[in-house]
Amino acid sequence: MVDFIQNTFKTKEFIPLHEPRFNGNxxxxxxxxxxxxxxxxxxxxxxxxxxxxxxxxxxxxxxxxxxxxxxxxxxxxxxxxxxxxxxxxxxxxxxxxxxxxxxxxxxxxxxxxxxxxxxxxxxxxxxxxxxxxxxxxxxxxxxxxxxxxxxxxxxxxxxxxxxxxxxxxxxxxxxxxxxxxxxxxxxxxxxxxxxxxxxxxxxxxxxxxxxxxxxxxxxxxxxxxxxxxxxxxxxxxxxxxxxxxxxxxxxxxxxxxxxxxxxxxxxxxxxLDNFVKNKKELVLKYDEFFKNIDGIDFFNQPENSSSNYWLQAVILKDVTTRDEFLKFTNNNGVMTRPIWKLMNELEMFKDCQSSDLINSKYLEERVVNIPSSVIL
Structure with a gap:
């Protein structure tokens, strides 16, 4: 996967999660x-x-x-x-x-x-x-x-x-x-x-x-x-x-x-239109690649939606696999990040009222963002 991302972004240098592009006026x-x-x-x-x-x-x-x-x-x-x-x-x-x-x-x-x-x-x-x-x-x-x-x-x-x-x-x-x-x-x-x-x-x-x-x-x-x-x-x-x-x-x-x-x-x-088009081209590459990998699901846009795919995301099978994934990719020059810690788990919001948060917890333990920049 690291090789695939390096080839996709055409570099062996460090690949950030999402960097800006200033190609216009x-x-x-x-x-x-x-x-x-x-x-x-x-x-x-x-x-x-x-x-x-x-x-x-x-x-x-x-x-x-x-x-x-x-x-x-x-x-x-x-x-x-x-x-x-x-x-x-x-x-x-x-x-x-x-x-x-x-x-x-x-x-x-x-x-x-x-x-x-x-x-x-x-x-x-x-x-x-x-x-x-x-x-x-x-x-x-x-x-x-x-x-x-x-x-x-x-x-x-x-x-x-x-x-x-x-x-x-x-x-x-x-x-x-x-x-x-x-x-x-x-x-x-x-x-x-x-x-x-x-x-x-x-x-x-x-x-x-x-x-x-x-x-x-x-x-x-x-x-x-x-x-x-x-x-x-x-x-x-x-x-x-x-x-x-x-x-x-x-x-x-x-x-x-x-x-x-x-x-x-x-x-x-x-x-903006070109940025979104470029990101959707990256989505096609990621989607095709991850179809061949067990235990990693690429997150596609929901039904009735046209997403800008600001950050691409994958869902790992469990928290242990997620942590191994994060460690390996970041140690090999490909920046990845877990999704946010749930707000109700932070000290200042721990006493706030909550519903059943089963889905939120499931995603917190499994979602990882992968490089999502517009490809030059």
């Missing part, structure tokens, strides 16, 4: 940005990126932020999540999902994932709600804690869409706001609709390892004009627009994306 736009002297949060590339990103995913509005965590943080505020509220999410996710919930003073509730998507399970969600919750005055009340469950945050794991339409229908029935963590899924579609646009609000990330990147960066998407205006206001320190006076009408955040980052992203977004 990045330097041109960066130089233009520098020459303009508008390198901070005011500049033409921020506005240009927002317009082009909204067009790409099919939302009416996009608001650029400094990173995906800040985008999710603001999205939860827009969903009216407050201190001591509860937010349902999945335990199999990157820490940023739960950090954003915690910044508000809310508390996560963990519901299991589906094996075929690695994302939040609609069946587990509805079971949890029916057993543990009731609607009182049109609010979803947790019968155990007596707290309001205000929002649900499913995450599209490694760019593979979860069954987001079913999740939305359940959230609507229980009057729970749906906030999509689409950090990993730019270029992914579920039933011909882009991820991040099923809920009222969606959040994306452009960290250095994402399918397109500006080193950091994030974006909030919505079709609601009022939410878009409030997102822009909150991410620019809640300053009331004025030519020279500094008046702020609430606690805001310095979350606006700098023009330098936006210049990079405009160039990266121009290449």
């Amino acid at each position: 990045e330097k041109k736009y960066l130089n233009d940005c520098i020459d303009s002297t508008f390198v901070s949060s005011v500049g033409k590339y921020v506005d240009q990126f927002e317009k082009e990103f909204a067009k790409t995913v099919g939302s009416k509005y996009a608001i650029a932020t400094v990173n995906g965590t800040s985008a999710l943080h603001i999205s939860l505020i827009l969903a009216d999540v407050k201190k001591d509220d509860e937010v349902i999410t999945q335990p199999l996710t990157f820490i940023a999902t739960c950090n954003a919930i915690s910044y508000i003073g809310a508390k996560p509730i963990f519901v299991d994932v589906d094996l075929d998507t690695m994302g939040l399970s609609p069946k587990s969600l509805v079971k949890f709600l029916e057993v543990n919750c009731e609607l009182i005055n049109n609010e979803c009340i947790n019968k155990t804690t007596k707290k309001i469950i205000k929002a649900c945050v499913p995450m599209h794991t490694f760019g593979h869409p979860c069954k987001i339409d079913e999740i939305k229908a359940i959230c609507d029935d229980w009057n729970i706001s749906l906030v999509e963590d689409a950090a990993e899924s730019l270029g992914s579609y579920y039933k011909d609709k882009h991820t991040g646009t099923y809920g009222e609000i969606g959040a994306f990330s452009f960290n250095g390892n994402k399918i397109i990147t500006s080193g950091g960066g994030g974006v909030i998407v919505t079709d609601d004009e009022n939410l878009a205006k409030r997102a822009k206001h909150l991410t620019t320190t809640a300053k009331i627009p004025h030519p020279f006076e500094y008046v702020h009408d609430e606690i805001g955040f310095n979350y606006r994306m700098p023009n330098l980052n936006a210049a990079l992203l405009v160039a990266q977004l121009e290449q």
Whole structure:
């Protein structure tokens, strides 16, 4: 397998998990940005990126932020999540999902994932709600804690869409706001609709390892004009627009994306279609190769989905095989990584309420990411 990956990426040197590709107009736009002297949060590339990103995913509005965590943080505020509220999410996710919930003073509730998507399970969600919750005055009340469950945050794991339409229908029935963590899924579609646009609000990330990147960066998407205006206001320190006076009408955040980052992203977004096409060509090679290896299953996109395959994943037969696999590949110059430790197993979230997490635990012990960069 190491030989196969080295031959596929055409190198005997160290092969990282996912490195960025700057093959387009990045330097041109960066130089233009520098020459303009508008390198901070005011500049033409921020506005240009927002317009082009909204067009790409099919939302009416996009608001650029400094990173995906800040985008999710603001999205939860827009969903009216407050201190001591509860937010349902999945335990199999990157820490940023739960950090954003915690910044508000809310508390996560963990519901299991589906094996075929690695994302939040609609069946587990509805079971949890029916057993543990009731609607009182049109609010979803947790019968155990007596707290309001205000929002649900499913995450599209490694760019593979979860069954987001079913999740939305359940959230609507229980009057729970749906906030999509689409950090990993730019270029992914579920039933011909882009991820991040099923809920009222969606959040994306452009960290250095994402399918397109500006080193950091994030974006909030919505079709609601009022939410878009409030997102822009909150991410620019809640300053009331004025030519020279500094008046702020609430606690805001310095979350606006700098023009330098936006210049990079405009160039990266121009290449998104080719990046996704390239990754799907890599998928075909991996899929064919792993068909001939017992005990390793290559993870393909779920039904009704068109995934960006941000990170390719394999599922090993047990935790012992996984650990041997990780040790061997990394010792031989091929970077591989296990999936995240479950959030409910971390010290700060160990007391959070959870459903039965059988599928999450199964995947935690077996999933490994393998090199997934766009091949030059």
